[in-house]
Amino acid sequence: MTRRTKIADLIRTEPLNTEVLVKGWVKAFRNNQFLALNDGSCAQNLQVVVDFENTDPSLIERIKFGASVGARGQLLESQGKGQRIEVKADEIYIYGDCNPDEYPLQPKKQTLEFLREIAHLRFRTNTFSAVFRIRHALAYAIHKFFNDRGFYYLHTPIITASDAEGAGEMFRVTTLPFDKTPRTENGEVDFKEDFFRRSTNLTVSGQLEAELGAMALGQVYTFGPTFRAENSNTTRHLAEFWMIEPEVAFNDLNDNMDLAEDMLRYVIQYALDNCADDLKILEERLIEEEKSKPQDQRSEMNLSDKLRFVVDNRFERITYTEAIHILKNSNQNKKGKFQFPVEGWGTDLQSEHERYLVEKHFKKPVILTNYPAEIKAFYMRQDEAKEGVPGPTVSAMDILFPGIGEIVGGSQREERLERLVNRMREMHIPEEELYWYLDTRRFGSCEHAGFGLGFERLVLFVTGMSNIRDVIAFPRYPGNAEF
């Protein structure tokens, strides 16, 4: 009995003139004779040559686009031009029929919007199978990067009682009945009756818990799902997404930037080294897409050039204050071409400003640092006053990528108890609720830093896809939790 071989292995080892058994799905069936088979193990299809004169016609009839089939036969050098090897089938097996009358997928170009509506089937397209193989490779590369550097993978809770993380609206987690919620004497919902005996939510960030781990394990990272109940309708936001959050004791802002930059460069290089075929599929897709765009909107670099460019060049590092200066003096601003004119120091940058810095001015990834304290989170380390900087700043850093915007947000953390508590009071963050966080500053506190990397934004960049809903299997966003 021949054992099944994966197509990727056959293509790699090419065991010519041996009997093989392959199983997969029909991608094309030409001429009643040439069956293109894909089993998901790689981007390439394997050609199976069917001896249509000596095969039961009722069997051949069932070889339809999308059907699950198997073939047993000799692996031979291909007589045709498009491929090196092929299987000359002695036997064809039909495992699952696929009625083309009802099957929504067709062997032709389909819009991403249409495929999103049939996300349960879109894995079967070349584009999405490539995206999800690359997504896997990137996830693996991230674990490898951190593991090789002596980081510990820390699983932080998905359900949290703290709503003080300040990273956005949260989804409530409860087992209380909606029709007759238990009430206290004051008429408020009585969370003492709830599952956890208190109000709980889905996490918006594992950072605070990661900091706790870093204060003993030294270097930790999280890689898990994150939930934001914001009513965000953009190509770069999801209600449920995956985030990587390293946290390192004794690191300062510069170490933090180095770590983030090394990591991004490493994982992108990993994709270049290990996902060439899949990247090629996506690159060709992009080239086709570009053709329908007006000349001035076409990008100068193709996908692999863009990735190599990021790997080969240091990111530009500038302070928020310097960025404001560049923006104010830009021709774009002077000519009034920004929809939002660059205001004075202290307000957050609009995405058109970030895009200008990354895509027009520096033409490479940019790390913006030392933002005004006013517009950043309470836990970020307060900078010493500096000449030429109009107001208090914090040791924050945002990494901006072309086409994506913010891909990483991080900071050196405020390790000085008194400063941290003062800041929390100013920002009305309840100290009692975060006593455990403050304990790290009470006992053996030290300099430390970390950041959050939006995994889907990374996948977006590497795959060259344009909507974040197309780089996660089953996207959750306002009004949509299908599948």
Next chain:
RNA sequence: GCUUCAUUAGCUCAGUCGGUUAGAGCGGCGGACUGUUAAUCCGUAGGUCCAAGGUUCAAGUCCUUGAUGGAGCGCCA
């Protein structure tokens, strides 16, 4: 949440100034061909023009409201 664009065959789209019976390509189905590469060739079926209301002699086409989808903005990773 705001702004804006779209919604016509299974899919992608065309449909002129409001005017007769709404078209194409791909896909499907039937057939031919048989070393093909999104095979090719011939034939064929397929429509609640997103929904409701309105204007008009007449609406796929104009107006109002709503639904869904895209893009941009805000919030951020």
